[in-house]
Amino acid sequence: MANWISFARDKSDKPLVSAMNGGTVEESLNSDSKDNLIGFLKRFSGAGTFLVAKPDGSDSEVEAVELLPQSDSSASDDTNGTPDATWFQFFRNGDGQPIVIAMKDTNEVEFYKGNLRQALIDFLVRHSGANTFQIAPASISIPQGIPEWKPRTPTPTPPKPSGHRVILEIGHGPGVPFDPGAIAHDNKTTEHELNIIAANAARNVLVAAGVNCTVIDTPGSLRILGLKASGFDVFCSVHHNALRKGQNTAQRSEAFSHATKGEKPDQELASMISAEMSKTLGLIDGGAKQANLGVLSGAEDTNVRAAVLAEVYFIDFVGGTVKGKSFPKPDLKTSSSHGGEAIGRAIVDWLKKNPRK
Ligand SMILES: [Zn+2]
Structure with missing residues (x-):
């Protein structure tokens, strides 16, 4: 059972997404389609986290789930205006955390920083007009000063008042x-x-x-x-x-x-x-x-x-x-x-x- 998801670039710079069990690839998706990606992510519900491989790094294979403590900033509401991105770009931050940026053509709309699979799905779904994604090459630095999107923290449903x-x-x-x-x-x-x-x-x-x-x-x-x-x-x-x-x-x-x-x-x-x-x-x-x-x-x-x-x-x-x-x-x-x-x-x-x- 895959326990994490790896995002990398293949030799022709296309996204290569892999469901990983520790250091072993279980299954890969070689596609830049958002719908294919969401379908792939949903199939591996045992994979709680994802990682963006070091760009062009030959040592990316040695990364394993141990490097991925579940990390996320706390909840906020969707306050960044219209989710009107047309595509997504995946980065790897200096601290190893994934940063996913929702892009409208060449402009950044907002970003998700975190490594939770479910939050990623929510972020991808949120921009309903975006259809593709790319893994950023090492030559592109991560844009700064764009609004952050934070996933909602699930809150327990309060009990229905019984009236008693x-x-x-x-x-x-x-x-x-x-x-x-x-x-x-x-x-x-x-x-x-x-x-x-x-x-x-x-x-x-x-x-x-x-x-x-x-x-x-x-x-x-x-x-x-x-x-x-x-x-x-x-x-x-x-x-x-x-x-x-x-x-x-x-x-x-x-x-x-x-x-x-x-x-x-x-x-x-x-x-x-x-x-x-x-x-x-x-x-x-x-x-x-x-x-x-x-x-x-x-x-x-x-x-x-x-x-x-x-x-x-x-x-x-x-x-x-x-x-x-x-x-x-x-x-x-x-x-x-x-x-x-x-x-x-x-x-x-x-x-x-x-x-x-
Ligand atoms: Zn007594």
Whole structure:
């Protein structure tokens, strides 16, 4: 498979374009037709870069792809006026970089400096009235002072806004006094720190799916925090679990809805979050549970469509056997980040299943 393209002049000064695999010629095009060149370039999609051989140099064969780090200046729009060139001339710059100049008869229109095959195709296509190309002989120096054409840098397409809004509440934290939540197996990391990691990871997944997401970490009574769910589709309070006093081992993911105010949508979301977290972290699926949690009681008194509390995993578990299965001591930050992403995915899935009416 060719991995780069070489542009050279043959003995009769016609362009000789070669698809190269390292130092070996795979196939050549001996033509000055732009259409033939574009067809040739498109066939070798594995060749990311191109090079203009040293003019009249006998050592051009030794050049190989190692000499071709992908190089390009950054994006700009097409601002050089009408792309009205009639032909192209290929040069090799002093630094070895190709320079392709779009020419209108004997005048330079604009140039592309870079070695990317796809950018070259775009540049050739851009001047639709140009039909031929030449490799400049050594005797011609590269013209200066002409406008540069820069390829567009492909930007990732932003997600389509889903129209849904999610609020994530970071469990514990600010207040008087500050509430760190549980303490992890390292006797140092607090649940609050891990809740921040998980909530931000969930938010990243939601935002990437086009869901509007708000994360709060504010002081206030549990009821006041829950009331902030007003106007949102989903409220999720993000927590991590810890062993109860006297309990010596437990490791699972689970999620809660409110025991009396929670309804089917809340339970469905809790179940989906628990399943996705446990699958992602390789833990036991504790499933959808119900409890009289103050924060959910507040949320259920708003128009929010689903309100849950997630417990990602047990942060003070030191490794061992639970229900006949052995689980490692959790790597705290990694587990919380992956568990948070799982919360985000589960909420995205729930919103797809339950679009706003
Ligand atoms: Zn907690």
